[in-house]
Amino acid sequence: MAAKVRMAFILTVALTAIVILAALTPMTAAAATASVENARDARIFELLDDDQNGSVSMMEFKNNQMLVFYILDRNKDLALTADETFLPADVFASIAGADGKIDTLEFLEIVDSAFKQADTNHDELLDRQEFIALLHRVRNR
CATH class of the missing domain: 1.20.5 (Single alpha-helices involved in coiled-coils or other helix-helix interfaces)
Structure with a gap:
């Protein structure tokens, strides 16, 4: 028992x-x-912050935006398709041209706009918080 x-x-x-x-x-x-996502976001921020001063200027952002484009452009055709980005389908469609792709000029336009929107304190710099908030907005659209 x-x-x-x-x-x-x-x-x-x-x-x-x-x-x-x-x-x-x-x-x-x-x-x-x-x-993993937080570590990746921190690493992206560090890569963009060329002078390592804890913020990303518009110039640093612009200097690196084409690098980001080329990294995303896996087939190297100078256009991004929906499967080459992490954008939700509706967001991608609103950015893509009539050809259903985002070319370099379209990419540059949205990146400039994204920087300005992310710079919530309008100091022409993205601190880590502003940058992380931008990444979250893009991912969750």
């Missing part, structure tokens, strides 16, 4: 552990994803 009680207790503990781990797994995965 004691062996059955002990086995039932062990089984209950094991099942409880499994249920707890299953409940925590989605939170852990979400936290891991957020952590």
Whole structure:
């Protein structure tokens, strides 16, 4: 009898552990994803901040925007298709020309506009918070 009680207790503990781990797994995965995203965002900011002064000027932004374009342009045809960007379909469509692609001039126009909108304190610099907010807005559109 004691062996059955002990086995039932062990089984209950094991099942409880499994249920707890299953409940925590989605939170852990979400936290891991957020952590990776935050690290990536920080690295992008550091790459754009050429002089490493903690902010990205319009000049730094412009100097690097074509680099960003070329990185996104995986097939190197000087036009971005929807699958080469992380933009939601409706946002991509509103930017893309009649050909359904974003060419370099269209890209430069939206990047300039994005910088101005992101510069919420109008000091012509993007601090880390403004830059991260810009990335979140683009991702969540």
